[in-house]
Amino acid sequence: MFVAWRDLRFAKGRFALMGTVVVLMTLLVGLVSGLAEGLARENVSAVAGLPADRLAFAAPPDGRAVSFADSKVSREQWEAWERQPGVTGAQPLAIRTLRAAAGDRTASVTAFAAEPDSGLAPRGVGPGRVVLSAKAAEELGVGAGDAVRLGEREAAVAAVAGEASYSHTPVVWTALDGDDATVIALRTGSGADLAAGDEAAGTTALSVDDALTAIGSYQAENGSLQLMRGFLFVISALVTGAFFTVWTIQRSADVAVLKALGASTPYLLRDALGQAVALLVGGTLAGAALAAGAGVLISGTDVPFVLDAATVLLPAGVLIALGACGAALAIRRITAVDPLTALGSAR
Amino acid sequence: MTLLIDEVTLTYPDGDGRLTALDAVGLHVPAGSLTAVVGPSGSGKSSLLAVAGTLVRPDRGRVFVDGVDAGGLDRTARAALRRERIGIVFQQPNLLPSLTAAEQLEVMAHLTGRMSPSVRRRAQDLLDAVGLAALARRRPRELSGGQRQRVNIARALMNDPAVLLVDEPTSALDRERGAEVIDLLLALTRERRVATVVVTHDTGHAGRADRVGAMRDGRLTAGTA
Structure with a gap:
């Protein structure tokens, strides 16, 4: 990541902007996750905590x-x-x-x-x-x-x-x-x-986990929140992909020069993907820390909010993975850059 | 440490037909000598550099870089050949905006996976050789056009290449600074025993080369300065 680190420092404004977007997306996903889990517990904790492995309903x-x-x-x-x-x-x-x-x-x-x-x-x-x-x-x-x-x-x-x-x-x-x-x-x-x-x-027996969906409000409420969370994951991947698409296009002349100088395509892909992952990890960790801080404050109120690894770290991990996928799709255009364009190009 | 181009023909698609950029071109550049190739725009000078730099495969003929036949190499091997044995000095400096002058050179070592404390010393020595030791920490936008061109030359020499390919090195410089760059290239060619090819439209500067070839319509006519 010789060039990638220096690009991160050099183009501070652009990466800070994208980093802020990642931070806010992570914060939002963390808050939605904590709220979804809190609401879910208010809905199902009595049933989920039953000392039973199955519940039989009237057919x-x-x-x-x-x-x-x-x-x-x-x-x-x-x-x-x-x-x-x-x-x-x-x-x-x-x-x-x-x-x-x-x-x-x-x-x-x-x-x-x-x-x-x-x-x-x-x-x-x-x-x-x-x-x-x-x-x-x-x-x-x-x-x-x-x-x-x-x-x-x-x-x-x-x-x-x-x-x-x-x-x-x-x-x-x-x-x-x-x-x-x-x-x-x-x-x-x-x-x-x-x-x-x-x-x-004359019954229908379900596992306790499956039986939770038989609580009417749980399915509707949890489904909506999970859908919202899913959309946030997808939007985050798309935004990351869009940023790195523009960034890769902007630096395609630099990539052509490096290729002309002998940089292999795998080297350039590693460099670019490492840069994306560094940005995602930094932004996501900051966002997760903010979400955890907000969770601590919210947990002292009547708002149902659960603050644990599953509601903060797991979504953060998913955001990093999906963001990296989005970035990987964006930077694959590095493979198509022709080093011949470096001859005669003016920079 | 030589460059040998043997009967190379290169064509490009051109409408329904093909345009001949190089027509059975032959060139031998011994180590420690500088060959200038002059010719008008469109005569095939840049195509000659592209073929010599393994950036494009010729339709016919062979290219030997320091004894290695580039024709039999795949894309990965050609990239390795460029970073190990070929130095390219671009017409415009083409420096990476985020790197300092020293880092422009260090990145060349990083491409080969050879990062060590000696790399920094070598970068500093090369910047010293081109007269820029004091400006090692400056980024391209903080350097003048002539200074950027010197970094461009130093970068090409970082991995101790056998062949140095130089594309219009004086086109963006005034006469005096252009002469300085040619002096520098001549000195480095002798000192480091590199086979140097300089493509230029400037016949005045070309006259100082060991050999001069003239390109016209894809054909190279060899001569001696």
Whole structure:
């Protein structure tokens, strides 16, 4: 990178401009990624954190996808699953969004109702006793031993535990009563025949990850944010490619001179690609640092934002890789520069 | 260390036919001698340099650079031959704007993968030889036309070439500075035992060469100064 480093220093203005674009793109991607992850956690953390490997939904009508909103399973169905070979646990879980109140404070919460000894609900849940997630307790202003009203029922707060959230509402764990539930939480061994279980119980069993898409708001919200993030990746690659296309055209006379002097095409490509990668790495790291700083500030507010390697470093890595691809496509025109043009050219 | 061009013919596409730029041209330039090739624009001077510099393959004939037959080399090998054994002095200096005078020379060593502390010393020595030691850290825009041309010459000598090809070295200079450049080329040719070809339209400067050839319509007529 003998020439590349010196070009970077010499054409400071042009590279600073492009570097700033890379910094801003990385910052934007980092913020969108952190926000997408934060919103996703608010949507799915209660389901994703269930001690189960599969969830069985009531089989939807033909052509429809399963959904938490439409699923309703009965005692016969979860007992049918319990009888399946290889199934080590089949616990009903009822999910219902309702109004909670404590004193003069109210909050929308999602009740996750499970049998107290099922292992799904946290310790302390029982008839008339509930466990609140931290955010629910905060919104209602209650702690362990206080009374809350869930819908029409009074309950005592047995404990405040966890950060579980479902569809942007904090979760309240309650005891299941009745013979109906929303889904069946399954724990399966290696020999479990899921298709046979579904057929016997009239359900559709999905892995917990796949089941997240059955939360209506999650799919729409996450899809939009991921699309936005994808577009930012593509735009970043295109902008980088456009910059290096113009830059390569501008310096094609220099490239012709170097070729005439004996520079091999691989040498020139390495030099140019190294320059692009140096610019991308510098700009992306600065952008990632800014995104991390912004994340620290945002994390102290009510905005759902997750700051970790997956939301900052991973997008930064993707930006570098895609930007390098864009630059590689742009600088390939170096191969077409004819050294003969250096003879008689005026510079 | 010689340049031998043997019965070289070069044509270019020209409409439905082909234009003959070089017509069975022969030239032998021994080490330590300077041959000037004069002729009007379009006579084939630049084509002769392009063939000698392995920048273009002739249709017929052979080119030997320091004993190596360039005709049998692929593009990569020809590039290697240029950086190892051929120095090119362009008509315009063609210096890279981001490099200092010293770096214009050092990059030549970098092309060969031979970067060492001695490279800097050699670059400094060559700049000293062309009278620019004090301006080693200046970029092209900070140098005069004559100074840039001297850097251009020093750069061509950096990898200790066997053959030095010089294209219209005085075209952008006044008479006095042009004479200085020719003096410099003559001195370096003798001192470093290089086979030098200078293409020029200036018959006054050409008269000081060891040999003079005249190009006209792609044909070279040899003579002696």
